[in-house]
Amino acid sequence: MRYVVDTGALLSLACSSYFSFLFEEYEITTTKEVYQELLEFAQYNDFLGQQAQKILKIIREKRLITEQSKEMLSLKINAAELSIFSLGKEKKYMIITDDMHAARVAEQELHLSSRPSFYLFLLLYKKKRITKQQLMEDLETITKQRNWMTGVLYTYVKDIIESQK
Amino acid sequence: MVETIQFSMRIEDELLRKVDEEAGKEYKNRTELIKEAVRSYLEEKERKIRLKKLAAELWLKGELSEKELKKALSDQEIKDIQFGKNWVEAALDEIRR
Numbered sequence: 001m002r003y004v005v006d007t008g009a010l011l012s013l014a015c016s017s018y019f020s021f022l023f024e025e026y027e028i029t030t031t032k033e034v035y036q037e038l039l040e041f042a043q044y045n046d047f048l049g050q051q052a053q054k055i056l057k058i059i060r061e062k063r064l065i066t067e068q069s070k071e072m073l074s075l076k077i078n079a080a081e082l083s084i085f086s087l088g089k090e091k092k093y094m095i096i097t098d099d100m101h102a103a104r105v106a107e108q109e110l111h112l113s114s115r116p117s118f119y120l121f122l123l124l125y126k127k128k129r130i131t132k133q134q135l136m137e138d139l140e141t142i143t144k145q146r147n148w149m150t151g152v153l154y155t156y157v158k159d160i161i162e163s164q165k
Numbered sequence: 166m167v168e169t170i171q172f173s174m175r176i177e178d179e180l181l182r183k184v185d186e187e188a189g190k191e192y193k194n195r196t197e198l199i200k201e202a203v204r205s206y207l208e209e210k211e212r213k214i215r216l217k218k219l220a221a222e223l224w225l226k227g228e229l230s231e232k233e234l235k236k237a238l239s240d241q242e243i244k245d246i247q248f249g250k251n252w253v254e255a256a257l258d259e260i261r262r
Contacts, residue, residue, distance in 0.1 A: 101241070104248035115256050122260045148218040149245065156225045156253055 002027040004093040006084045007037040008150060009117035012098050014051035015145045016138040018130060022120055023063040025129065031083035035059065035066050047145060075109060077102040085112055096120065098150040118157050221246050
């Protein structure tokens with residue numbers, strides 16, 4: 001399975017201590033539009049800017065590749081989101097995004113499913129590559145660092161996992 | 166000392182005059198006044214976002230009704246959060262299988 005990941009999800013994943021490890025475990029791709037957004041983030045030397053610089057380094061090392069779809073879908077979501085949904089649909093890649101709005105619009109209008117970024121961490125945990133404690137620490141870090149909607153989403157996941165034995 | 170970045174901006178005469186007048190009253194220069202106004206604007210936005218986040222988290226825990234949620238979030242945000250709840254649960258179920 002190959003995963004196509006958008007800017008927000010890459011930034012969430014980059015907050016993790018196991019970010020680099022993800023590229024050893026999974027085949028991950030992104031798009032030119034996402035790359036452009038990352039360049040914009042990387043202009044600032046704050047926390048998210050530093051995460052963007054980390055992702056750009058992985059792109060330069062060709063561990064994260066960029067691909068383009070032949071055609072763009074018609075959906076009212078931003079260009080970078082549209083590019084990952086278009087590529088995911090065309091190449092049958094699993095779409096990873098933390099943008100609940102884009103995920104909802106794509107599912108309701110085109111029946112295109114996607115997964116939130118924590119899905120990749122949960123897979124690592126399921127494959128016993130990381131411990132539950134490491135998983136929870138990562139979820140906690142991402143909850144604190146990302147925008148409010150992504151934060152809500154990660155808090156919800158964390159609460160569900162914590163409530164399970 | 167915090168590193169700062171210099172940039173230029175265009176501003177209408179009348180607004181700049183008001184900035185300078187206000188800065189004068191408060192014994193500040195225009196840069197200080199503009200920085201303070203931006204900080205205050207961002208703090209207010211962050212306060213509203215904290216409320217939205219809290220409302221959404223309480224709704225997800227079943228501790229806030231949809232009627233109450235509507236007071237804090239826009240219709241589109243409510244649709245997104247409602248979708249997000251099912252989306253997260255579906256992803257967790259998929260992993261458990």
